[in-house]
Amino acid sequence: MVVEIRKRAVLPVAGMTCASCVAHVEEALNDVRGVKNVVVNLATGKAAVEYEPSLATLADMKKAVDEIGYEVVLATANLQVTGMTCASCVENVQKTVASLPGVAKVVVNLASESARVSYLPEITSISEIKKAVQEIGYGAVERVEGQEALDREKEARQREIRRQLINMIIAWSIGSLVMIGTFQPYWFLPNIVPEWMNNKVFLFLLTTPIVFGPGRQFFVNSWNGLKHGLTDMNLLYATGIGAAYLIAIINTFWPDAGFGGREATFYEAAALLTAFIILGRYLEAVTRGRTSEAIRRLMKLQPKLARVLRDGQELEIPAEEVMVDDILAVRPGEAIPVDGLVTEGYSSVDQSMITGESIPVEKKASDEVIGGTFNKTGAFKFRATRVGKDTALAQIIKLVEDAQTTKAPIQKLADQVAGHFILGVHALALGVFLFWFFVGYANWFSPESRLILTPYLLTGMGVFGFALLTSVTVLIISCPCAVGLATPSAVMAGSGKGAEHGILFKGADAMEATAKLQAIIFDKTGTLTKGEPTVTDVVASGGLSQEEILRLAAAAEWHSEHPLGEAIVRGAQERGLYLEDVDSFNAIPGHGVEVRLNGQSILLGNRKLMAERDVPLDGLLPQAERLEQEGKTVMFLAMAGKPGGIVAVADTLKETSAQAVKELHHMGLKVAMITGDNRRTAEAIAQQVGIDRVLSEVLPEDKANEVRKLQGEGLKVAMVGDGINDAPALAQADVGIAIGSGTDIAKETGHVILIKDDLMDVVAAIQVARQTLRLIKQNLGWAFGYNTLSIPIGAGLLYPFFAQMVSPELAALLMAISSLSVTMNTLRMRGYVPPIRRRRLQEAMA
Amino acid sequence: MKSSIISAAIYLGISLTAALIFLGVTLMGNYTWVARIGGSLWIFLLSNIVLMPVVIPWVKKRGEI
Numbered sequence: 001m002v003v004e005i006r007k008r009a010v011l012p013v014a015g016m017t018c019a020s021c022v023a024h025v026e027e028a029l030n031d032v033r034g035v036k037n038v039v040v041n042l043a044t045g046k047a048a049v050e051y052e053p054s055l056a057t058l059a060d061m062k063k064a065v066d067e068i069g070y071e072v073v074l075a076t077a078n079l080q081v082t083g084m085t086c087a088s089c090v091e092n093v094q095k096t097v098a099s100l101p102g103v104a105k106v107v108v109n110l111a112s113e114s115a116r117v118s119y120l121p122e123i124t125s126i127s128e129i130k131k132a133v134q135e136i137g138y139g140a141v142e143r144v145e146g147q148e149a150l151d152r153e154k155e156a157r158q159r160e161i162r163r164q165l166i167n168m169i170i171a172w173s174i175g176s177l178v179m180i181g182t183f184q185p186y187w188f189l190p191n192i193v194p195e196w197m198n199n200k201v202f203l204f205l206l207t208t209p210i211v212f213g214p215g216r217q218f219f220v221n222s223w224n225g226l227k228h229g230l231t232d233m234n235l236l237y238a239t240g241i242g243a244a245y246l247i248a249i250i251n252t253f254w255p256d257a258g259f260g261g262r263e264a265t266f267y268e269a270a271a272l273l274t275a276f277i278i279l280g281r282y283l284e285a286v287t288r289g290r291t292s293e294a295i296r297r298l299m300k301l302q303p304k305l306a307r308v309l310r311d312g313q314e315l316e317i318p319a320e321e322v323m324v325d326d327i328l329a330v331r332p333g334e335a336i337p338v339d340g341l342v343t344e345g346y347s348s349v350d351q352s353m354i355t356g357e358s359i360p361v362e363k364k365a366s367d368e369v370i371g372g373t374f375n376k377t378g379a380f381k382f383r384a385t386r387v388g389k390d391t392a393l394a395q396i397i398k399l400v401e402d403a404q405t406t407k408a409p410i411q412k413l414a415d416q417v418a419g420h421f422i423l424g425v426h427a428l429a430l431g432v433f434l435f436w437f438f439v440g441y442a443n444w445f446s447p448e449s450r451l452i453l454t455p456y457l458l459t460g461m462g463v464f465g466f467a468l469l470t471s472v473t474v475l476i477i478s479c480p481c482a483v484g485l486a487t488p489s490a491v492m493a494g495s496g497k498g499a500e501h502g503i504l505f506k507g508a509d510a511m512e513a514t515a516k517l518q519a520i521i522f523d524k525t526g527t528l529t530k531g532e533p534t535v536t537d538v539v540a541s542g543g544l545s546q547e548e549i550l551r552l553a554a555a556a557e558w559h560s561e562h563p564l565g566e567a568i569v570r571g572a573q574e575r576g577l578y579l580e581d582v583d584s585f586n587a588i589p590g591h592g593v594e595v596r597l598n599g600q601s602i603l604l605g606n607r608k609l610m611a612e613r614d615v616p617l618d619g620l621l622p623q624a625e626r627l628e629q630e631g632k633t634v635m636f637l638a639m640a641g642k643p644g645g646i647v648a649v650a651d652t653l654k655e656t657s658a659q660a661v662k663e664l665h666h667m668g669l670k671v672a673m674i675t676g677d678n679r680r681t682a683e684a685i686a687q688q689v690g691i692d693r694v695l696s697e698v699l700p701e702d703k704a705n706e707v708r709k710l711q712g713e714g715l716k717v718a719m720v721g722d723g724i725n726d727a728p729a730l731a732q733a734d735v736g737i738a739i740g741s742g743t744d745i746a747k748e749t750g751h752v753i754l755i756k757d758d759l760m761d762v763v764a765a766i767q768v769a770r771q772t773l774r775l776i777k778q779n780l781g782w783a784f785g786y787n788t789l790s791i792p793i794g795a796g797l798l799y800p801f802f803a804q805m806v807s808p809e810l811a812a813l814l815m816a817i818s819s820l821s822v823t824m825n826t827l828r829m830r831g832y833v834p835p836i837r838r839r840r841l842q843e844a845m846a
Numbered sequence: 847m848k849s850s851i852i853s854a855a856i857y858l859g860i861s862l863t864a865a866l867i868f869l870g871v872t873l874m875g876n877y878t879w880v881a882r883i884g885g886s887l888w889i890f891l892l893s894n895i896v897l898m899p900v901v902i903p904w905v906k907k908r909g910e911i
Contacts, residue, residue: 054907226898235895243888250880423899430892437885438871464881468888 007101009123011047011061013040014071028064032056047072058104058120074104074118077126081108081115082139082156083221085281086233087483088422089138092225096132100124109488112401114143137224137234157285164282167214171275178206178271200252203267211245215274235422237277239429240476243468244808245270266469272809273476280816283823298397298499301353301372306337309381319371326384330375338371338387345380349373354392355502355756359844392755399504399753403495408487408508410776425478425791432795433471440796441466449803452810470796470805477794477811478787482819486779489822493829494772501837502755503765510751512776513735514769516716520664520762521695521707523721523729524675524682527739528689528759529651531563535571536632537648539623542639549645551577553637556595556604559585564633565593567649590676590699592635603638604647606678608697610636620646631684633677653688660759661690663836667766670715674698674706674729703729720762737762764834771832779822786818853898853905860901861893 013025025047029038034055040047049061062072081093090108093115097106102123108115117129126142133140181197183189196202219242222235248265306319309327319337322328327343330336336349348360351373360376363369369382372393388394445466447459458466491508498505505511522528538546554572557565558579572579582595582602591612592605603613610617615638617624624634627648637644664671672693675682682696695706703719707729710717719726719733722740730736730750738750740757754761794806806814833841865886872882 226895239891239895423896426892426895430889430896433885433888433892434868437881438875462881463877464884464888468884471888471892 007053008048008050009058009061009102009120011049011058011065011120012073013047013065014073025065028067029061032060032064035061053101058102058123062104072104075121077115077117077119077129078143079115079117079130079133079140080143080156081113081133082141082160084108084110084113084138086110086485088233092136093133093138096136097129100129100132103129110485112488112492115140135224137221161282161285164278164285167217167278168275168282171210171214171271171278174206174210175268175271175275178203178210179268181206182265182268200265200267203265204249204252207245207248207267207271210271210274211241214278215241218277233422236425236475236478237273239426240472240808240812241270241273241277243472244273247465247468266808269808273812276809276812276816280812280819283816283820298353298372298393298400301335301393303335303337303372307331320388322384322387324384324387327381328384329379329381330369331379332375332377334375336369336371336373336375336382338384339391340369340371340382340384340386342367342369342380342382345378347378347380348376350376353500354396396499396504396755399506400495400499403491403505403507403510408491408512408776410487410512410773410780421478421483425475428478428791428795429471429474432474433467436467436470436796437463440470440799444800446803449799449805451807452804458805469808470794472808473794473796473806473811474791476808477790477806477815482783482786482822483780485819485822485826486783487776489826490772490775490779490829493826494768494775497772497829497832498765498768501761501764501768501834503761503768504753504755505765505769506751506753510735511769511772513716514718514752514766515773517669517718517735517766519670519672519710519715520718520720521672521674521710521729521733522661522691522759523703523719523726524673524677524685525563525651526722527720528657528673528685528691529653531651533564533567533633533649533651535568535647536650537627537646539620539627539646539648540644541619542642542644544644546645547575547577549637550575550647551579552597552602552639552644553604553635553647555579555582555597556585556593556602556637558582560587560593562587563651564635564649567651568635568647571649589701601640604635606635610638610643613638613641615641615643617643619643625680628678628680629684631681631688633681651685653685654757654759656758656760658689660763663760663763664766665690667763669766672710674703674719676700701728704732707732718762720759737765760836760840763836767834767836768832771829771834775826775829779825782825783818783822786814790814790818849905850902853902856905857894857897857901860897861890864893865890 025040026038029035029040029047029049032051034052035049036052037050038047047065051061062074065072084090084093087110090110094106094108097103097108097115097117100119102120103117104120105118106115115133119126119129130140130142177197180189180193181199181203184193184195184198215237218234218237222238225235244266248267248270251265303319305316306322307329308315308317308322309329314329322338328337328340330347332347342363342365344365346362346364348362349369350360351370354370354373363380368385370393371386371391386392389398441463445458445461445463447457447461449458451458461469487508491511494511495505495508498511505514525531525533535550538550540546540549544552550568550572554569554577557568558581560566560569569579580597582597583599584596586594588594588605588609591609592603595602595604603609603615607617615636617636620636620643624636624646627634627646630650632648632650635647635649637647661671670693671691672695673682673686673689673691674695675685676698677685677696679694679696682694686692686694698706703721703726707717707719711732711734716734718735718737719729720737720739721730722738726736726738730738735752736750737752737754739754739759739762752765754765790811794811796805799805868889869882869886872885877885
């Protein structure tokens with residue numbers, strides 16, 4: 001009889017508003033295989049579910065609900081996971097946490113030593129998650145944010161560096177003696193090293209504290225993993241060190257056992273293997289910290305003190321105690337503690353650390369200042385608008401931190417390979433042992449052969465000793481540490497580098513997608529152009545004067561928030577025209593406005609609007625066409641169904657638009673422009689900027705469709721636009737780039753956020769992403785290349801031809817070099833400046 | 847029965863069988879006893895390491911059904 005073990009979970013579901021929502025959610029959950037009984041409560045917003053854990057997971061249920069437009073709201077925990085050294089550790093932690101019943105998703109990042117867990121606290125508590133991680137041999141604490149996180153992370157890293165340094169000193173100092181003692185009979189050593197140092201019992205006494213001191217961590221950690229059915233790098237090390245040490249003991253105390261006798265004790269193999277592995281760990285701990293330098297620099301920008309004016313007095317208080325609407329004073333040479341608006345004074349502020357802008361920005365009353373930036377010359381006062389976690393700097397840090405805990409699609413493959421690697425390596429070691437035991441030794445073993453870079457002859461080595469040595473070397477040489485570090489370390493460096501230049505990637509996937517872009521669509525107004533159009537021409541007809549036309553148009557647009565409407569109102573005000581309030585106002589998106597003024601109907605808008613309302617434009621069309629060919633936007637005015645005139649408005653291009661488009665073309669990207677303007681106006685603008693593909697007369701709600709059409713051509717498309725107004729198109733694009741977000745980063749919907757309103761940053765973002773992807777590919781190429789080459793050599797492929805074997809300690813050295821080279825390659829990103837930025841800097845200096 | 851005991855019985859059983867097969871094969875050749883016993887132990891150890899991560903989750907999963 002099969003007994004079904006059912007579990008019960010209560011899922012908080014957001015977005016349900018009516019009974020049909022309840023039915024939808026119930027249906028979606030019931031469709032999940034393994035879900036047996038669903039009761040959804042609209043009032044509490046919860047779904048009670050009975051399910052079979054072997055068939056249905058929380059992730060399945062969440063997916064089912066999310067797919068139909070609702071959301072299972074889960075708690076998110078950010079854990080700092082210590083003790084992970086390779087991709088298998090990542091896989092182990094991920095597997096362990098994901099197997100907990102209340103966990104829907106977990107992303108573990110080796111480079112940032114973090115785990116982000118989406119879970120249901122009612123089923124699994126955070127302490128249970130931490131306990132599960134600790135049980136398999138890793139440390140787990142909840143991550144904290146800001147300066148405290150920086151301090152804690154720094155402390156943990158220094159503790160790890162100190163621990164490995166002590167281990168390294170012990171292993172290397174004693175290991176060197178073991179090596180000198182082992183090689184005492186060779187080269188010139190008999191002249192300077194006493195013979196007793198080669199005594200095997202003496203070497204045994206020296207090696208034992210290395211294996212059970214610094215080497216103990218590998219045995220303990222691998223056992224902790226094995227108990228839960230998990231294998232990691234520690235197991236490779238433990239088997240390797242343990243086997244070498246065991247052979248040495250047998251050869252010392254039972255020299256005739258057939259392992260090569262006293263001349264092949266391999267104490268130095270066990271000792272130096274431990275020493276090299278620990279050297280690798282130490283160097284990794286030191287260099288890994290450097291890949292997250294950019295975020296550290298950002299965190300350090302957070303000022304500690306602020307001068308607040310309270311009751312007419314200037315008080316110095318901790319920056320975190322500043323409240324919104326506090327008035328703060330900033331003196332020359334001081335850092336600005338929080339975000340705010342200047343109330344009095346004048347100064348220039350260095351904002352390069354946030355926006356990447358190299359030239360200081362002038363600040364006067366009502367200008368915005370950003371917390372963490374540096375006041376250069378004058379003194380000023382400002383009113384705090386955003387404090388604590390809401391400041392731009394805090395939001396940037398959070399965004400970059402979040403991005404660093406995500407995984408790029410390219411990493412998933414690497415993780416999958418590395419996850420099964422350890423098992424595969426042990427199986428391979430088994431195969432290699434059997435091959436050399438039954439086939440290889442009899443056919444190719446030569447007593448004159450030796451280990452590479454050692455004076456050892458393998459004369460006395462028996463079949464078991466030789467097969468075991470080869471098998472152990474395979475275990476050691478195959479470490480996938482480099483594979484595990486390849487992607488996350490590059491993503492950390494890349495996202496940090498982006499942040500340095502005011503380019504924020506929301507995740508590793510956004511970075512990878514940006515690097516692979518083939519086409520870019522720019523929104524016209526406010527993106528390619530300044531978004532501040534001005535009235536350039538007024539054409540009157542039907543007996544009205546130009547002033548009258550402009551006055552009526554401005555009155556019609558008085559309540560409009562459209563940039564073109566605002567331009568007309570501004571134009572009328574500048575000419576000193578009196579504007580009357582309208583009786584009624586109706587905005588027709590993508591077409592124009594319809595108002596009633598003094599009982600009369602007035603229409604102001606494009607051709608479409610006039611055509612829909614049957615307004616004859618014949619007399620105005622030649623002039624309209626001329627204006628449109630000049631790149632101006634034409635708006636027709638009609639009164640009581642009769643044409644009244646034309647108001648032409650033109651928006652000026654941003655200084656860098658044409659150059660940015662040229663650069664993008666140069667980088668091999670297709671560039672398009674999307675606008676609500678008619679074809680002629682749009683083409684005129686596009687021609688000025690150098691854009692060859694124009695998507696004109698597109699209504700705001702259709703922008704996403706246009707993006708989809710381009711994607712349908714098989715192109716990876718980015719949409720560059722205003723983060724708020726163009727949200728659907730930004731979301732539809734493979735990469736949504738929100739430009740000119742300024743300091744309100746949290747509101748943005750794009751995948752990439754550009755703090756400055758500079759199109760050259762689009763170019764810089766692609767350059768940073770491409771450089772990061774290049775680094776990832778180099779790292780992965782090196783890591784996989786190393787393993788592809790080293791494993792056959794370690795397995796003795798070259799032995800039949802050259803009679804040379806790789807020793808276990810040489811294998812450990814090669815392995816340490818491979819992961820170190822990946823980290824060093826990533827560190828090259830520290831000095832990277834996007835070429836476009838470097839060129840502009842050089843131009844500015846010249 | 848607890849899944850950990852079932853798992854242990856499976857992976858230890860298979861590893862032991864593999865080690866015994868190895869021993870049996872070596873008995874047919876001209877090997878020293880150290881090579882035979884040492885080899886069998888190494889086969890037993892590596893087989894355990896390969897089998898444990900495969901068997902333990904498999905047994906656990908079946909136990910939940």
